[in-house]
Amino acid sequence: MKRNVGAADRLLRITAGAALIGLSAAGTIGPWGYLGIVPLLTGLSGACPAYALLGVSTCASDSPRGRPGRP
16 A cells, blocks of 8 residues: 655644554453554555545655756
8 A cells, every 4th residue: 555644644643543552452441442453554654545545645746856957
């Protein structure tokens, strides 16, 4: 799957996912907190199936490098 999750989005997903899993493991929130595995995995992989279906990408646009006539 093509990467469609940008750096800031990835950091937020990893943080939120880990926090949900940690809170659930500690018994602070119910077992639904284990759903934090979803944002954690999408953050670690850099690919989000929901973004792909919706045609959304938070990745930075392609740089001008590699275009003919540019260094």
